[in-house]
Amino acid sequence: MAKIKLSEKKLQELKDICTSFNHEKGELINVLHKAQGLFGYLPAEVQEIIAKELNVSVAHVYGVVTFYSFFTMTPKGEHPISVCLGTACYVRGADKVLEEFKRILNIQVGETSADGKFSLSCLRCVGACGLAPVVMVGEKVYGRVSPDGVKDIVAEYRN
Amino acid sequence: MWRMYGEMQIRRNFYQLMRRDEMEMIHLTIDGKPVTAEKGTTILKAASTVGVDIPTLCYFELRDLGIENKPGGCRICVVEVEGRRNLAPACTTKVENGMVVNTHNIRVLNARRTVLELILSDHPAECLTCAKNGNCELQSMAQQLGVRELPYTGEQSTYRKDTSPAIIRDVDKCIMCRRCEMMCNEVQTVGALSAVNRGFMAVVAPAFEMNLEKSTCTYCGQCVSVCPTGALTEVDHSRNVINALADPTKTVVVQTAPAVRAALGEEFGLAPGTLVTGKMAAALRRLGFNYVFDTDFAADLTIMEEGSELLDRLSRYLKGDKTVKLPMLTSCCPGWVNFFEHYFPELRDIPSTAKSPQQMFGPIAKEYFAKKLGIDRKNMIVVSIMPCLAKKYECQREEFKVNGDPDVNYSLSTRELAHLIKSANIDFDSLPEEGFDNPMGESTGASVIFGTTGGVIEAACRTAYELYTGKKLKKVDFKELRGFENIRHATIDFDGLPIKIGIAHGLGNARKLLEDIKEGRNQFHAIEIMACPGGCIGGGGQPYHHGDSEILKQRAAALYREDEGKAIRKSHENPFIIELYKEFLGKPLGEKSHHLLHTKYFDKSAGVFVEE
Numbered sequence: 001m002a003k004i005k006l007s008e009k010k011l012q013e014l015k016d017i018c019t020s021f022n023h024e025k026g027e028l029i030n031v032l033h034k035a036q037g038l039f040g041y042l043p044a045e046v047q048e049i050i051a052k053e054l055n056v057s058v059a060h061v062y063g064v065v066t067f068y069s070f071f072t073m074t075p076k077g078e079h080p081i082s083v084c085l086g087t088a089c090y091v092r093g094a095d096k097v098l099e100e101f102k103r104i105l106n107i108q109v110g111e112t113s114a115d116g117k118f119s120l121s122c123l124r125c126v127g128a129c130g131l132a133p134v135v136m137v138g139e140k141v142y143g144r145v146s147p148d149g150v151k152d153i154v155a156e157y158r159n
Numbered sequence: 160m161w162r163m164y165g166e167m168q169i170r171r172n173f174y175q176l177m178r179r180d181e182m183e184m185i186h187l188t189i190d191g192k193p194v195t196a197e198k199g200t201t202i203l204k205a206a207s208t209v210g211v212d213i214p215t216l217c218y219f220e221l222r223d224l225g226i227e228n229k230p231g232g233c234r235i236c237v238v239e240v241e242g243r244r245n246l247a248p249a250c251t252t253k254v255e256n257g258m259v260v261n262t263h264n265i266r267v268l269n270a271r272r273t274v275l276e277l278i279l280s281d282h283p284a285e286c287l288t289c290a291k292n293g294n295c296e297l298q299s300m301a302q303q304l305g306v307r308e309l310p311y312t313g314e315q316s317t318y319r320k321d322t323s324p325a326i327i328r329d330v331d332k333c334i335m336c337r338r339c340e341m342m343c344n345e346v347q348t349v350g351a352l353s354a355v356n357r358g359f360m361a362v363v364a365p366a367f368e369m370n371l372e373k374s375t376c377t378y379c380g381q382c383v384s385v386c387p388t389g390a391l392t393e394v395d396h397s398r399n400v401i402n403a404l405a406d407p408t409k410t411v412v413v414q415t416a417p418a419v420r421a422a423l424g425e426e427f428g429l430a431p432g433t434l435v436t437g438k439m440a441a442a443l444r445r446l447g448f449n450y451v452f453d454t455d456f457a458a459d460l461t462i463m464e465e466g467s468e469l470l471d472r473l474s475r476y477l478k479g480d481k482t483v484k485l486p487m488l489t490s491c492c493p494g495w496v497n498f499f500e501h502y503f504p505e506l507r508d509i510p511s512t513a514k515s516p517q518q519m520f521g522p523i524a525k526e527y528f529a530k531k532l533g534i535d536r537k538n539m540i541v542v543s544i545m546p547c548l549a550k551k552y553e554c555q556r557e558e559f560k561v562n563g564d565p566d567v568n569y570s571l572s573t574r575e576l577a578h579l580i581k582s583a584n585i586d587f588d589s590l591p592e593e594g595f596d597n598p599m600g601e602s603t604g605a606s607v608i609f610g611t612t613g614g615v616i617e618a619a620c621r622t623a624y625e626l627y628t629g630k631k632l633k634k635v636d637f638k639e640l641r642g643f644e645n646i647r648h649a650t651i652d653f654d655g656l657p658i659k660i661g662i663a664h665g666l667g668n669a670r671k672l673l674e675d676i677k678e679g680r681n682q683f684h685a686i687e688i689m690a691c692p693g694g695c696i697g698g699g700g701q702p703y704h705h706g707d708s709e710i711l712k713q714r715a716a717a718l719y720r721e722d723e724g725k726a727i728r729k730s731h732e733n734p735f736i737i738e739l740y741k742e743f744l745g746k747p748l749g750e751k752s753h754h755l756l757h758t759k760y761f762d763k764s765a766g767v768f769v770e771e
Contacts, residue, residue: 044366057366058366058367059351059353059365059366059374060344060353062355063354063355066355067355067356067357
């Protein structure tokens, strides 16, 4: 685990998040939510600071982070790709689309490509079931994606 | 007006009391027997009051110490509650009026066995070579429920084995009962272990799944003492000891800690609280140790040094010396030392600088006794028998080595000694009572009670009182310092000078006491802290108590019995200690003592979390 030095400003923002929840142990999940919003992910150092601020053990914080699939310890790529695996998308072949992304990017779900460009995650329904299967890259929504179309989507962001 | 208000208040309190008495009893039926239990009681506990024993696995309790684990995770304790669709876990389901509970009908038995078979489907069937073979609660449960085949096969979760200086984590054998997590977090407040990941991937691990050695683990071993399986065990040094015993060029010396004699017998089927001091000495001699000595001797030495240090600090304090650090904290417990080095490094100049008895024994054996024998310290192997796992780490600390040669080479737990005796085919029960060898085998009653909470400070008071006042104690026993309450306070009258004493056992209680001191909520002159609940008698290396706190009480009672039966009960009256100072050490806190018997502590709070 490489150590990333947090900037003073970010560190203060993180501490402010903890303060806004009164440093309450029971608010750990909310604090982690906000912290992930701030950093994009939850590196070890951030967990360590949260543990100190909330007076809980780092092991406990890590336990919560690894329990909930929403939390991640890997930084997101420049272009985060989310494949919807909700019922409608799934029955229309979203799993095959996901497999194609994995193959082309050579990463697993929850990972980031070596060049830092792409990260891959799954989500459950974006409310666009009429367009199933749906893929999101950043904020942009792609509908009726077929496994064959995956390489074109990736190519859009490659350069 | 005020009188009326007062009367109303009294009447209201009275009715509240009445109501509580009436309201709180629940009537139900368990296995056809009528049961009355207080509201809020679980089915498990209500059943035990009428002699119905429901099997449990993840559930764990040490009643008199207020320790309980009931995550309701394993589902072994399921029972049928008539009118309820599914089976209910007895350890977490509360009694209700009119409930009809069946704990052993065919539906329950079948479900219970299926639950166990599913647990076993992800458990390595390595019983023959497992350290817990014969002492494993999962194994006993399989035996009790009559599992004869493993019907569910499939993928098994695998995880790397993690070996630290004292504890081995083999998570493949973990059944996620969470007892260790409860001990580490709630009781000890160490927070080294937590359940991480989820589902099939879930394990109990330190933060970021680092190795235990890198974590904030204190090696108190309480996780090991409650683990139902072989997932958490001690690092076994028996082979090293056997090799040393077989080496004709080595003189092998053994020391036995106070709490071992009160518990070792349990491993041989003797009743808890049976003192086996004489048989233990005989067994060690049969095993081939050249000299059978007693850590109790070193405990007397600890009192001389620590007691003198307390008196020194007190007298300087009374003279108005503002640099004096009070309260003085005891330092004989290595789990506690690790704890304050990790969590209270800013207080590390408060504990006594006196080494623990184990580590005082080492240099006396290798620098004094070896010279007397005319042998080089490298040819002397010092083995300690300890109720403790943190002692394994303590004897490996760099500051306790001379040119790489440790003062104490190996530390074995009470359990390891029992294995050693059994494997050597020694019939423990028929052994004669033998004594220890001299000079380091003679000890006083004060040193024996080191093994239980309150004992160290009582021993210190016996000596400090007489040295301070110059008078003989009329009564040697300080009963006000004894007991099992988590945190205890007492004031001892040193001939007009009131000495305020604090006692805590269990690291969670120690933390509370330390925080009180830091915040200025309480003031003491001296504080005794032991990492394990009950003190060393409940140490991580003792025979497994399986949650029976009566066993701990019996062990403590045994030590007080041995103390009472001793001719000499005050450390400073031990003739061999007097001789040792005369012949070798000089005086307590003197130059030689300082060099051999005192230590310093380190700040371990930083650099724990993130690896480069």
